[in-house]
Amino acid sequence: MPEQFFIHELPNGMTLVGQHMPNVSSAAMTLIVPAGASHDAPQAEGSAAVAAEWCLRGAGGRDTHQLHDALDALGARHSESAQSEHIHFTSAQLGRNLADVLAIYADIARRPQLQESTFAPCRDLVSQDLASLEDEPAHKCNVLLREKFYPHPLGRCVYGREESLREMTPERVRRHVRALFTPVGAILAVAGNIAWEAFRNLAERHFGNWQARRPKPVKTRKAEGGSTHIKKDSAQVHIAMAHRSVPIGDGHYYPARMAECILSGGMSSRLFTEVREKRGLVYHVSTHYGSLKGLAGMFTYAGTRPEVAQETFDVTVRELRRLSEGIEPDELARARTQLKSSLIMQGQSTIARADALAGDWYHLGRLRSLAEMSEAIDNVTAEHVLAYLRGYPAGDFTTLVIGPEPINTGAAER
Amino acid sequence: MPEQFFIHELPNGMTLVGQHMPNVSSAAMTLIVPAGASHDAPQAEGSAAVAAEWCLRGAGGRDTHQLHDALDALGARHSESAQSEHIHFTSAQLGRNLADVLAIYADIARRPQLQESTFAPCRDLVSQDLASLEDEPAHKCNVLLREKFYPHPLGRCVYGREESLREMTPERVRRHVRALFTPVGAILAVAGNIAWEAFRNLAERHFGNWQARRPKPVKTRKAEGGSTHIKKDSAQVHIAMAHRSVPIGDGHYYPARMAECILSGGMSSRLFTEVREKRGLVYHVSTHYGSLKGLAGMFTYAGTRPEVAQETFDVTVRELRRLSEGIEPDELARARTQLKSSLIMQGQSTIARADALAGDWYHLGRLRSLAEMSEAIDNVTAEHVLAYLRGYPAGDFTTLVIGPEPINTGAAER
Numbered sequence: 001m002p003e004q005f006f007i008h009e010l011p012n013g014m015t016l017v018g019q020h021m022p023n024v025s026s027a028a029m030t031l032i033v034p035a036g037a038s039h040d041a042p043q044a045e046g047s048a049a050v051a052a053e054w055c056l057r058g059a060g061g062r063d064t065h066q067l068h069d070a071l072d073a074l075g076a077r078h079s080e081s082a083q084s085e086h087i088h089f090t091s092a093q094l095g096r097n098l099a100d101v102l103a104i105y106a107d108i109a110r111r112p113q114l115q116e117s118t119f120a121p122c123r124d125l126v127s128q129d130l131a132s133l134e135d136e137p138a139h140k141c142n143v144l145l146r147e148k149f150y151p152h153p154l155g156r157c158v159y160g161r162e163e164s165l166r167e168m169t170p171e172r173v174r175r176h177v178r179a180l181f182t183p184v185g186a187i188l189a190v191a192g193n194i195a196w197e198a199f200r201n202l203a204e205r206h207f208g209n210w211q212a213r214r215p216k217p218v219k220t221r222k223a224e225g226g227s228t229h230i231k232k233d234s235a236q237v238h239i240a241m242a243h244r245s246v247p248i249g250d251g252h253y254y255p256a257r258m259a260e261c262i263l264s265g266g267m268s269s270r271l272f273t274e275v276r277e278k279r280g281l282v283y284h285v286s287t288h289y290g291s292l293k294g295l296a297g298m299f300t301y302a303g304t305r306p307e308v309a310q311e312t313f314d315v316t317v318r319e320l321r322r323l324s325e326g327i328e329p330d331e332l333a334r335a336r337t338q339l340k341s342s343l344i345m346q347g348q349s350t351i352a353r354a355d356a357l358a359g360d361w362y363h364l365g366r367l368r369s370l371a372e373m374s375e376a377i378d379n380v381t382a383e384h385v386l387a388y389l390r391g392y393p394a395g396d397f398t399t400l401v402i403g404p405e406p407i408n409t410g411a412a413e414r
Numbered sequence: 415m416p417e418q419f420f421i422h423e424l425p426n427g428m429t430l431v432g433q434h435m436p437n438v439s440s441a442a443m444t445l446i447v448p449a450g451a452s453h454d455a456p457q458a459e460g461s462a463a464v465a466a467e468w469c470l471r472g473a474g475g476r477d478t479h480q481l482h483d484a485l486d487a488l489g490a491r492h493s494e495s496a497q498s499e500h501i502h503f504t505s506a507q508l509g510r511n512l513a514d515v516l517a518i519y520a521d522i523a524r525r526p527q528l529q530e531s532t533f534a535p536c537r538d539l540v541s542q543d544l545a546s547l548e549d550e551p552a553h554k555c556n557v558l559l560r561e562k563f564y565p566h567p568l569g570r571c572v573y574g575r576e577e578s579l580r581e582m583t584p585e586r587v588r589r590h591v592r593a594l595f596t597p598v599g600a601i602l603a604v605a606g607n608i609a610w611e612a613f614r615n616l617a618e619r620h621f622g623n624w625q626a627r628r629p630k631p632v633k634t635r636k637a638e639g640g641s642t643h644i645k646k647d648s649a650q651v652h653i654a655m656a657h658r659s660v661p662i663g664d665g666h667y668y669p670a671r672m673a674e675c676i677l678s679g680g681m682s683s684r685l686f687t688e689v690r691e692k693r694g695l696v697y698h699v700s701t702h703y704g705s706l707k708g709l710a711g712m713f714t715y716a717g718t719r720p721e722v723a724q725e726t727f728d729v730t731v732r733e734l735r736r737l738s739e740g741i742e743p744d745e746l747a748r749a750r751t752q753l754k755s756s757l758i759m760q761g762q763s764t765i766a767r768a769d770a771l772a773g774d775w776y777h778l779g780r781l782r783s784l785a786e787m788s789e790a791i792d793n794v795t796a797e798h799v800l801a802y803l804r805g806y807p808a809g810d811f812t813t814l815v816i817g818p819e820p821i822n823t824g825a826a827e828r
Binding site: 023024025026056057064065068069071072073074075076077078092093094120121122124125128129131132134135136137138234235236238265266267268269272273276277278279280282283284303304305330333334337338340341342344345348349350 | 437438439440470471478479482483485486487488489490491492506507508534535536538539542543545546548549550551552648649650652679680681682683686687690691692693694696697717718719744747748751752754755756758759762763764
């Protein structure tokens with residue numbers, strides 16, 4: 001059965017996108033507003049993360065307790081997070097409860113109470129998110145790598161800095177919300193058991209009169225890049241490295257995802273085979289593709305024992321580079337099957353589909369069907385992957401190492 | 415549409431269970447064999463975990479590389495893990511590839527090659543899993559809590575001990591596999607787009623002549639319990655505590671799950687509201703229900719700053735206990751909606767359903783439909799929850815704290 005998509009742009013700049021999934025009883029919604037961490041004011045880093053928490057502490061006529069009760073009473077499984085460009089609000093529930101949940105999210109996005117009394121716990125939670133990175137060096141390693149890899153402030157740690165959080169004030173975060181919670185660039189995506197016409201009418205009623213305000217674009221400066229060692233008396237050495245890739249809309253996009261899959265998709269992948277399985281060097285090794293708008297990277301992580309950290313690093317870089325020397329037909333076939341298998345699984349999850357629709361609209365200004373992506377994957381040849389790798393070779397790495405001793409990352413700087 | 419279940423017991427003691435999900439294109443399978451970590455021989459702790467890795471390193475006529483290639487070529491998204499009672503093999507793929515994947519898993523379970531040359535990397539990976547706990551204190555805290563809470567060796571850390579892994583030999587692990595990989599008590603569950611008759615015939619061909627061998631039952635000794643502090647110079651204090659609950663088949667089971675949900679399900683839950691939201695005390699706080707066969711607990715975890723660790727502990731224990739003083743009708747209604755909402759989501763995932771079928775058969779010797787569970791949840795009253803709490807009060811806690819300083823857990827020992 002062909003996939004059914006819907007798009008409706010409101011005059012104020014907000015877009016509604018949807019997919020009807022006839023065989024499920026749930027419906028998921030994702031609302032993204034362009035108020036993410038890259039918009040945090042200088043000295044107020046962490047504002048977006050505090051705002052994401054704070055908006056749930058009372059909105060419209062409901063106080064914190066009433067708001068949480070209302071969502072839980074609707075069986076809404078929801079989450080909120082600040083990311084680089086947007087704050088994301090996601091909720092999945094039975095299709096028949098979608099309308100009531102949507103009304104609550106209209107309050108959250110448009111009428112958060114942001115009361116003095118609920119501010120401190122929100123700020124403290126973000127402070128603890130930041131502090132907890134110290135006990136999760138693998139996570140910290142990847143967070144810091146993004147900061148160095150992307151042009152500042154796009155890769156910024158969403159939790160801010162200890163100092164900026166200590167000095168954060170309610171008024172500072174209210175300014176963030178007032179300036180950046182706007183329909184211009186906001187996207188509301190739904191997927192699942194929905195009646196589109198009814199949903200669209202409802203969404204228009206809730207968001208149609210939301211006044212447009214165009215946020216100032218984020219000024220960026222050149223990425224820092226380079227090689228960083230953070231000394232820590234950890235049991236493992238955590239090695240992360242990133243190199244440039246193509247953004248989602250690029251002609252090389254599907255070849256790039258095939259390259260990622262050949263390197264890191266499954267137990268027959270190059271990194272798994274060469275680094276983990278043959279040599280038993282690492283606890284975990286993987287490469288994943290990540291993309292902001294118009295900017296993307298391949299992010300590789302390995303966690304290993306100090307005594308083999310240098311060897312792990314060298315072998316990993318070698319494998320990343322060796323890919324451009326040639327690709328076996330069966331590797332290509334396996335990667336194709338795996339990517340299509342992932343698509344099928346994603347197609348069964350309303351949350352995954354709602355997120356994908358919002359992402360497609362943001363990155364591409366259109367929606368991709370699973371059929372389109374599946375066909376595009378089928379059409380990638382080994383030559384396409386090699387052409388991509390010639391344009392975006394594994395080199396000029398940004399590296400970040402957390403562990404007792406530095407390692408020599410010179411080999412990666414070429 | 416009513417859910418369609420299938421059960422077929424083989425004469426050798428293995429059980430095939432299945433659910434037909436007409437609207438999906440994937441099919442997931444879970445094979446559990448009764449060779450989990452609680453069966454590890456003394457001085458050979460970690461055997462099950464090494465075996466789970468090693469069985470994938472060549473089986474039947476395929477060497478490691480061929481085996482991984484074959485699974486990836488079928489788009490199989492698979493995982494292997496040693497748990498307390500069983501080793502679990504799970505794989506999800508397109509329904510049409512299930513037959514080929516099943517043939518490979520018959521090799522893995524019955525004809526693993528277990529060659530000398532592939533042993534060391536498997537043992538090293540388990541060693542690194544163990545070492546990595548040092549960099550993940552929240553995880554370590556919960557692992558050690560289970561060791562203390564359950565009768566030994568049922569809660570044993572599946573990664574073994576540093577010493578037992580250093581002295582592990584290929585022959586030691588082969589003995590584990592030979593003695594414990596047996597159809598007696600093995601369960602093969604499938605869920606998704608399957609034709610049951612064809613699947614059953616195929617499974618009978620692959621496993622019907624697997625020779626029965628009855629494994630020795632695990633001898634247990636009394637749980638250690640008590641209060642443990644592990645000094646670590648971590649940024650956060652990690653607090654875990656467990657108290658007894660009822661196993662899955664018990665008449666109090668659904669009331670127990672309602673209690674768990676009122677305490678910890680969603681943002682309106684008691685722990686979230688009282689510990690995290692009102693006081694901003696913690697980065698994370700939650701209670702989850704866990705069950706082995708005939709033995710269950712409520713496991714509570716809180717991660718917090720050292721200066722409020724004692725307060726966090728005291729408030730958390732107080733909330734766990736306060737539940738028995740009364741439950742509001744709206745709390746009960748919300749918990750009911752949330753549990754049923756979870757069921758709906760689970761019902762859409764082939765992997766979740768295959769795991770649930772295997773679990774049901776193991777714990778109950780029968781399969782529960784989502785409709786049955788939904789009705790059971792509807793029938794739970796506040797009085798049922800209070801009756802459960804009278805039988806299984808929040809007390810006699812086993813506690814485990816990782817952090818710079820001990821805290822006073824005396825309040826929990828009553």
